[in-house]
């Protein structure tokens with residue numbers, strides 16, 4: 001990934017069952033390495049760069065569609081990759097589901 005945002009979620013590592021706070025990288029919103037907590041409005045932070053990059057799909061974002069995108073982070077305990085579905089509803093960071101494998105995940109999709 002190049003530019004991305006960070007999405008905070010408490011959860012348990014599916015590999016070592018360590019409970020921690022994850023900072024998932026995901027391509028949702030204006031990609032400027034912003035950190036979001038649950039409930040935050042993803043489209044609200046002011047632009048700090050001249051040519052913003054939007055993810056995962058500008059048309060879906062601006063039409064206010066609910067969507068999910070793949071999140072990725074390393075477990076701080078066992079250092080294995082942890083995958084998650086980062087869900088955006090009504091323009092806000094709605095929820096995060098940690099999944100055991102990325103096999104079922106594409107890059108993103110509509111909810």
Ligand SMILES: [Zn+2]
Nearest residue numbers: 013016075078
């Ligand atoms: Zn782990």
